[in-house]
Amino acid sequence: MTTQAEAPPKHPIVRLADFVVGLPMGFVRGVGQHARLLFQAAAWAVRPPYRVRLLIEQAEFIGVESVPIIALTGFFSGAVIALQGVYAFRLVQAERFVGTALGLTLTRELGPVFTCLMITARAASGMATELGSMRITEQIDAITAFAVNPVQYLVTPRLLAGTIMAPLLTMVFNLTGIFGGYMAAVVIENVDPAQFFYTLRWYTDPTDVFQGLFKAMVFGLTLTLVGCFQGFFASGGAKGVGIATTRAVVISSVLILCLDYFLGDILLAVLSK
Amino acid sequence: MTLESDEIEITTGEYDPERRLGAEDPTQRHERWQVRVVRLHKSFDDHQVLRGVDLDIERGRINMIIGGSGQGKSVLMKHLMGLLKPDSGHIYVDGIDVVPMNEYELNEIRKKFGLVFQYAALFDSMSVEENVIFPLVEHTKLGRQEMLELAYDMLGKLNVPEHGRKFPAQLSGGQRKRVALARALVLKPEILLYDEPTTGLDPIQTKVADDMIKETADSFGVTSVVISHDMASVFRIGDRISMLADGVIVATGTRSEILHSRSHYLREFVETSGAVRFEDTSP
Numbered sequence: 001m002t003t004q005a006e007a008p009p010k011h012p013i014v015r016l017a018d019f020v021v022g023l024p025m026g027f028v029r030g031v032g033q034h035a036r037l038l039f040q041a042a043a044w045a046v047r048p049p050y051r052v053r054l055l056i057e058q059a060e061f062i063g064v065e066s067v068p069i070i071a072l073t074g075f076f077s078g079a080v081i082a083l084q085g086v087y088a089f090r091l092v093q094a095e096r097f098v099g100t101a102l103g104l105t106l107t108r109e110l111g112p113v114f115t116c117l118m119i120t121a122r123a124a125s126g127m128a129t130e131l132g133s134m135r136i137t138e139q140i141d142a143i144t145a146f147a148v149n150p151v152q153y154l155v156t157p158r159l160l161a162g163t164i165m166a167p168l169l170t171m172v173f174n175l176t177g178i179f180g181g182y183m184a185a186v187v188i189e190n191v192d193p194a195q196f197f198y199t200l201r202w203y204t205d206p207t208d209v210f211q212g213l214f215k216a217m218v219f220g221l222t223l224t225l226v227g228c229f230q231g232f233f234a235s236g237g238a239k240g241v242g243i244a245t246t247r248a249v250v251i252s253s254v255l256i257l258c259l260d261y262f263l264g265d266i267l268l269a270v271l272s273k
Numbered sequence: 274m275t276l277e278s279d280e281i282e283i284t285t286g287e288y289d290p291e292r293r294l295g296a297e298d299p300t301q302r303h304e305r306w307q308v309r310v311v312r313l314h315k316s317f318d319d320h321q322v323l324r325g326v327d328l329d330i331e332r333g334r335i336n337m338i339i340g341g342s343g344q345g346k347s348v349l350m351k352h353l354m355g356l357l358k359p360d361s362g363h364i365y366v367d368g369i370d371v372v373p374m375n376e377y378e379l380n381e382i383r384k385k386f387g388l389v390f391q392y393a394a395l396f397d398s399m400s401v402e403e404n405v406i407f408p409l410v411e412h413t414k415l416g417r418q419e420m421l422e423l424a425y426d427m428l429g430k431l432n433v434p435e436h437g438r439k440f441p442a443q444l445s446g447g448q449r450k451r452v453a454l455a456r457a458l459v460l461k462p463e464i465l466l467y468d469e470p471t472t473g474l475d476p477i478q479t480k481v482a483d484d485m486i487k488e489t490a491d492s493f494g495v496t497s498v499v500i501s502h503d504m505a506s507v508f509r510i511g512d513r514i515s516m517l518a519d520g521v522i523v524a525t526g527t528r529s530e531i532l533h534s535r536s537h538y539l540r541e542f543v544e545t546s547g548a549v550r551f552e553d554t555s556p
Contacts, residue, residue, distance in 0.1 A: 049411075130398075138394040141356055146408045146460075147383035149376060 037151070037229050038221075041159050044152035054157040062123045062158075062224070063165030070169045071176045073118055074111075078177030079184040081105055086189045095191050099200030102181040106174050107204060107212045113260050115173040116166055116219035120252040124227030127158055128248035131231025132241035140232070155228045159221060166220025167213040174212070211267045218263060223252040307332040307464060307496045308353060313362035315348060322348050323359070324520030330464070335490050335497040337511035339504070341542065344517050346500045347391070350466055353498065354386040355379040366464075384412060387457030387495075391469045393449040395441035401428070401452050402437040408460045427455040430492075431485065447478045454485065458493060465489065467499040471506055479503060483510050504546035516542065 010018070085098040131154060134140050143150045178200070185191040227248045234244040308330035315323040322345040330336045330353075340346050351357040352364060355371055363370050371382050395404050405424035409415055415423070428434045431451040441449055450470060457465060467486060471479040487510045490497045501507050507514060508528055515525040516539050524531060524539045532549070534540065543549055 133397075137392065137397075138390045139396055141351070142388070142390060142394040142396070144356055145354060145383060145386065145388040146411060147380040148411050149380070 033233075034225055034229050037155065037232070038159070038225055040151045041156045041225075041228075044149055045156045045160065047152070051153065051157050054153070055160055058157045058161035059165055061126070062119060062161050063168060066119060066122055066165075066169055067172060069122060070115055070118055070173050073114060074173035074176035075180035075183075077110055077114055077173075078102060078106060078180030078182075081110070081177070082181035082185040083189070085181075086185050086191060095185075095189075096195035097199050098181070098185045098191055099196040099198070100203040102178060102185075103200040103204030104208060106177045106181075107208045109212070109260065109264070111170045111174045111177065112166075112212045112216035112219055113256060115170045115216060116223055116256050117253055119162070119166060119169065119220065120223045120227075120249055120256065123162070124223045124248050124252045125245050127224065127227035128231040128234070128245045129241060131228060132234030132244040133231075135232065135234045136237055136241060150232075155232060158224050158228050162220040162224030163217055164220075166216040166223075170213055170216040174209070207271045211264075211271060214267065215260065215263050218259060219256045222255050222259065226252045226255065305329075305331060307367060308498075309363075309365040310349070310353070311363040311365070313349070313352060313364065314360045315345070315352065315357065316360055322520055323352075323362075326362070326517070326520070326522055328515055328522050328525070330496060330498055331513050332496050333490075333494055334512035335486065335499060335510050337507045337514045338498065338500050338517055339502070339507055339514060339542070340517035342502075345520055346517055347468055349517065350388075350468055350498065350500055353464075353466060354383050354388060384460065385463045387460070387462035387465045389450065389453045389457050389465070389467045389470060391472055393441070393446075393453035395449055395453060395456070397441050399440075400437065401433075401439050401441065401444070404441070404452060405437075405456045405459055407456060412460060423459060424455070427459050428452070431455050446473055447481060450474075450482060451485065454489065458489065458495075461493070462495060464496045464498065465493075467497065467501075469500050469502065471501060471503045479506060482506075486510055504543055504549055508549050518542075 082098055082102050085101045086095050089095045089097050089101075131140070134154070140150045140154070143153055182193070182196065186193045186196055230244040230248040230251070231241075234240050236243070306329040308328075310326050310328040310330075313323050313326040313328075314321070326345075326349060328338075328349075338346050338349065348357060352359055353366075355374065359372060363372055365371075366382055366385065369382070371379065374382065395401075396407065399407070402421060402424050405427060406417075406420040409420040409423060413420070425434055425437060428437060428451075431454055433448055433451045433455070436444060436448060436452070441452070444452065470486065471482050474482055483506050486497060486499060489495065499506075499511070511528060513525070513527055514531045516523050516531075516536070518538055524534050524536045526534070531539070531543075
């Protein structure tokens with residue numbers, strides 16, 4: 001048996017150059033790998049057998065089981081926006097506009113973003129852990145061995161469920177948020193309820209709601225894709241599954257916040273025409 | 274490799290001749306050899322695992338593949354049913370090269386195989402009965418009741434019928450392997466692959482697992498390919514034994530042929546186990 005000679009240590013400038021070159025290359029590679037998985041999942045979505053039962057199971061996991069936590073966070077998010085809004089608008093004696101602030105903030109931005117961050121924490125991490133465990137215990141290989149495509153069986157239902165359920169959960173978040181805002185502004189801070197609802201309805205257009213729901217759809221697809229990718233290609237035993245889960249949460253959260261800006265910019269430009 | 278003309282069997286096959294299913298090579302269709310591996314190479318990054326493996330799997334027999342840890346036995350097995358793509362080489366299953374196949378075509382070939390993983394790889398979110406009917410759900414149009422009858426019939430044959438409602442986490446290692454075998458057998462595969470089936474079992478359970486493999490091969494008439502480190506098992510049940518070392522098959526033959534082998538590596542590997550003595554002690 002021959003032993004391999006130890007490579008000489010790299011010069012710091014070479015290491016820096018490796019890092020500088022490797023960073024964008026790694027980014028491009030990652031985007032390409034995610035896009036490939038997305039393409040495969042989309043291709044398998046239109047090919048029989050259609051896995052309706054798995055889609056419903058995932059919709060239940062991502063959507064129905066997330067309703068309590070989304071409603072709770074929605075309620076308090078709406079309440080705190082209204083509370084801060086009342087104090088801010090009171091400086092210029094314009095408390096009645098708290099309904100406007102609440103409506104626009106929730107429907108356009110905080111609704112989709114907070115909802116999808118909560119789904120990330122709950123479902124994307126769960127997907128990465130579940131698929132990662134299946135990968136390291138050869139369950140994904142077992143699915144393949146039984147002549148079943150694992151992307152179609154595991155990834156496609158999750159992506160579809162995430163894309164469908166995120167806007168629905170955003171609506172739940174918006175409604176409970178408005179209720180929370182009403183409680184804080186009207187019940188606690190004594191804002192006139194008629195004015196609260198008048199400014200809410202007058203300045204919040206259906207396009208604002210649509211904008212938020214569209215964002216939620218994109219975020220839902222993104223977070224499930226990242227969660228599935230990290231789990232599906234996990235390696236390195238239990239530690240690898242832990243790393244995959246952490247990465248799923250971090251990457252999804254960062255992507256949601258970054259995409260929110262770019263989508264917001266595009267949608268505002270398109271819808272304001 | 275030369276074949277006698279009377280050894281070549283032209284199979285009609287069960288595939289639609291109108292549809293391409295890999296490259297067919299009539300010279301690789303053989304009555305005796307169900308699977309033929311030809312000059313198979315596989316690397317992972319810079320690490321070359323398989324360096325030109327040539328291996329023939331005998332139809333209806335128990336074919337053992339032995340070799341040290343990290344020699345590529347599991348990698349070779351995953352290639353047999355298309356779970357990994359080789360860098361080069363050919364794998365002929367009943368004369369059809371599976372290497373150039375796409376995923377859809379591979380799925381047709383995979384239906385010929387059953388695979389029992391080293392640690393069973395049961396789906397832990399499903400009960401035992403759901404695990405066993407999984408291949409039936411995916412590939413048959415049977416009603417659920419019929420599937421369950423088949424599943425319990427198979428679990429009964431493997432002496433674990435009472436565990437149908439349990440989940441894999443509630444089973445012992447031996448029970449999990451039996452359930453995995455039931456799942457692999459329920460679609461009546463022609464070729465059954467076992468990846469180190471006796472790993473982690475005590476000597477009595479190992480004997481039970483060996484008997485299970487032997488009984489399965491005899492009862493169901495399947496071609497068995499077994500990866501094993503356990504020399505006692507290998508020589509107890511193996512009809513044909515092949516040794517993988519340094520990425521190539523260094524010795525292959527029947528039990529008797531192996532025991533007369535002059536391969537130093539093989540003799541050292543087998544004799545170190547203490548389970549078997551070579552008949553000729555002068556290599």
